[in-house]
Amino acid sequence: MRHLIIAAVSAVILLTSCKKSTEENIEEPIQGDAVLKTGTLVSNSKTTSGTVKIVRGTDNVVRLVFENLSTGNGPDVRVWLSPNTSANPYQEVGTLKAVTGNFSYDLSSNIDYTANNRVLIWCVDFSVLFGHAVLQ
Secondary structure, eight states: HHHHHHHHHHHHHHHHTTTOOHHHOOOOOOOOOEEEEEEEOEESSSSEEEEEEEOOOOOSSSEEEEEEEEEEOOSSSSEEEEEETTTTSOOEEOOOOSSSSEEEEEOOOTTOOTTSSSEEEEETTEEEEEEEEEOO
């Protein structure tokens, strides 16, 4: 009986560790930001939708903003900027904060969103592109 309980607890931990919370790190889009570029997310290996924007905030910080994101779960999912959808080369923005909702990332000054005009939602563990958007 003890082995069954340990196995059940281990299974629950394993299954929930790969799921991105839809409540974690959710923010409302910031009002008053100047939109520099925008794109619509499209599906690749996972059904993906939503809008991404590069904005300059009233605080002069450049951000990558996700609005109405919906994509699939996976282990080690990252947000990258790249000049193509093969992710070679790429610049990492960060770990995907959630699989649904609105949130943003502050972009460091070394991120070149003009040359790297594709936003990629990339699963590192499986080298799979979940979805992408072209920033225009």
